[in-house]
Amino acid sequence: MKKQQLDHILRAAGDITGQKQFVIVGSQSLHGKHPDIADDIMMSVEVDLFASKKPDATELLNEIGVDSPFHITHGFYADPIDERTATLPRGWKGRLVNLPAGDTNGVKGAVPGTA
Secondary structure, three states: OOHHHHHHHHHHHHHHHOOOEEEEEOHHHHHHHOOOOOHHHOOOOEEEEEEOOOHHHHHHHHHHOOOOHHHHHHOOEEEEOOOOOOOOOOOHHHHEEEOOOOOOOOOEEEEEOOO
16 A cells, blocks of 8 residues: 555545544554655555544444445555554553654554554
């Protein structure tokens, strides 16, 4: 997934949930750790994410999930997860790293940093 596609998902996620902050885990978190990563390395078409401030809103992201009209139209999708689904290290919330700025309408994505 290219960074501009990730930005598109963040915009849509913000529109759907009204939330402005999402945590991204999985392969797309590399965009936060390695902002200059080559697009062709990022082959995945989904981004695992959840609303950090209001986790219950995450379920609304199925609207842009797998096999949704969004997915069919754009070829990529959101994979809404629960923070308990991901295996995250102790203290991860204190080490979140924001994604580089992009065309997100003010919606921010953050990835767990390393210790």
